[in-house]
Amino acid sequence: MASDTGESVGRVRNRRGFLLVAAHTLWLWLLLTPAAAIARGQVQPAAAATVGLVAFALFYLALVAVPVADLAVRPALHHAGLAAFALLGVGLAVVYGGGPEGWLVLLMYVAAAGAVGFVRVAWGFGWVGGSVAAVVAIGVGHGLPAGDTAQTALITVLAGTLTLAFSRTARLVEELRRTQRELARTAVQQERLRFARDLHDLLGHTLSLVVVKAEVVRRIAPTDPHQAAAEAADIERIGRTALSEVREAVTGYRERSFGRELDSVRTALADVGISVTVRETNHPLGVEADDAFGWALREGVTNVLRHSRASRCEIEVVADARESVLTIRDDGVGGRPQPGNGLRGLSERLEQAGGELHVAPVRGGGMLLTARVPHSPAGRWTR
Structure with a gap:
């Protein structure tokens, strides 16, 4: 799925790149001037000049297509092509630059090709600077008017720097798009992980409670049918509640209330004969702590029911500023303690709230689960 998406994005990018290269041919209109001089017989030998000019134009489009259309060409090969293109442009300018219709303009294309081809900005500026230096050197060597040479040098500087700015902006935009796609993929993965964790936390506790109550029903059914029927009705109620919670989890709209969980675990522990002591402070829990503690209480008591064989359980909530x-x-x-899916998911929940989880054996027997969540000024009253 991800590879198909990547291939689709690559095809769209390549198609867009080729359209840009096709549009880039319009910029070759400046080569019409030396081409017209060849056609009028002002450049000799005409055949060599024609072949050189056509090769220069095609070479330029090929080099521009590599970064613009994102072609799979090794950087070393592309850089070698740029060097050969620069030699061709300088050679044509040296041979024909002293004649009419200013062949120095070819070095503007040399500057632009390097500006769009080099990923490193420093290399691009160096390439443009070298192209401008070549314009000045060839112009002075041929004794061209200083105004013409300066004008061509200025055009080369502007073309190179503008191409550098455009290329840099295009690369940043592409990097932003790539980052957005990666963030979207990560968000989907995180949502899948959250959904799996929620289902485990919801069903793990509920199914454990159903098993415990089913054992109670089996044990007391022969001697106390009425109590067994009451316990069976409780199992039905728990099942319906679990079904409702799973539906809420699927839609992604549910609120875990610590107070509701506390009432539920009191009943569950008392039903299996575990004495429960609850101590709370009057300070209200914030929204992060209320949600995280609801899951921590559910997971902690589930482990007590499953593994502890305890006779007493103490639950304490301390909240301050x-x-x-x-x-x-x-x-x-x-x-x-064995860090299974439940404890691992609970640790992730507390980390998302800025808190931490600690589970360790208690001297003298038993286990101690401690969940901490820092105070949030935006927290709401929950009790």
């Missing part, structure tokens, strides 16, 4: 801190501590089996 500088930061908000969520801690989840249990008295389970502890051990070294």
Whole structure:
């Protein structure tokens, strides 16, 4: 998919480049003057001058087409072509520059070809400067009027510098377009990653809760059918809620409320016989902390339900003017935490909010999850 897009963009760029090269032929009208002198018999030998002038024009268009149409030509070969083109232009100017109809104008095309062909601006300026120096040297060598030589030198300077500016602008525009395409591709990848992470966080917790409650139903069904039916109804409610949340995740419009998650995990932990202690400060959570802590609470309690075999879980939220801190501590089996998809995705969420996640075993048994999010002045009240 990405390669097809790149090939399509390349074809469009090449087609646009060839149109520019075709339009560039209009600039060759200045060569009509020496061509007319050849036709009038003012230049001898006429055959050599004609072949040289035609070769010069075709050589110029070929060299311009390489950068403009983005042709696959090695830089070394292109630079060698520029050197040969410059020798041809200087040779024609030296041989015929003393005659009528000013062949010095050919060096203007030499300056322009180098200006559009060199990627490094310093090399382009050096090339233009060399072309201007050649104009002055040949004009003085042939004893041409100082005014004519100065005029041609000025035209060469203007043509070279304007071509340099145009080429630099075109390259910057192309680089900007390339950057925009890369940013768009990266944005798509990030959105896919966010969607995968959201689905894992949503379904991982919910399915774990469904499994736990299903085990409760299986255990108490023979002795307490009414309680088992109530638990089964709760499983149905959880399933419907999960379906709604998945639909919201697909559309990309959902809001994770820390308060709602806190009520949910209290119920889930109590249903499996884990004692829950919750401590909160009165300071409100900002919008970043409210969203991130909702996911942290969901992931942390999911791990308690799955792996801890704990009997007690403590949840504490501390918020002040500088930061908000969520801690989840249990008295389970502890051990070294394994950074799976859930913890990795949670770490990414907290990093996006400017915070951090730390998970470590507690001395004496159990695990401690700590999530920190710095205070944002634009945060809103959530509780």
